[in-house]
Amino acid sequence: MPEKLVMLVILDGFGLSDKKEGNAVYLANTPNLDFYFKKYPHTTLSASGLAVGLPEGQMGNSEVGHLNIGAGRIVYQELTRISKDIKEGTFFLKKEFLDAIENVKKNNSKLHLFGLLSDGGVHSHITHSFALMKLAKDQGLEEVYVHAFLDGRDVPPACAKEYIKQFEEES
Known part of the structure; x- marks a missing residue:
């Protein structure tokens, strides 16, 4: 053949x-x-x-x-997997997150979250930040400091104000 x-x-x-x-x-x-x-x-x-x-x-x-x-x-991709975990609720049971929160409580410390804050979807999504804040709140953390990186290459310039507004409303 x-x-x-x-x-x-x-x-x-x-x-x-x-x-x-x-x-x-x-x-x-x-x-x-x-x-x-x-x-x-x-x-x-x-x-x-x-x-x-x-x-x-x-x-x-x-x-x-x-x-x-x-x-x-x-x-x-990570973005899709994280969104799927949030939707299914498994995101809120991740050992690493729960351990970090437990460490904050044990040491009477503050939780600092660093990350991109936009809905661009290439490297991050704002809904993931919402989920982290929900987790912290559900676990009884009162002080959470968010250090947001803004206006990435996957969103228009100078759009950060809208994302901050959304974040404040959601949190």
């Missing part, structure tokens, strides 16, 4: 869409790709949202795309 060759081609940053307006790929002259698509079997992959372990509607990136292709399955 003759050997069959298979080629995996990843066109990073290259997306196919039925939309024509504003679609650089559709407007581009791509004679080689057009030829390959007509002559050879091919497929496309979803590269955003839950298809690559990100929250629904979240734009994908090279890192998660390559990770999922290499694994051959959906690899849930």
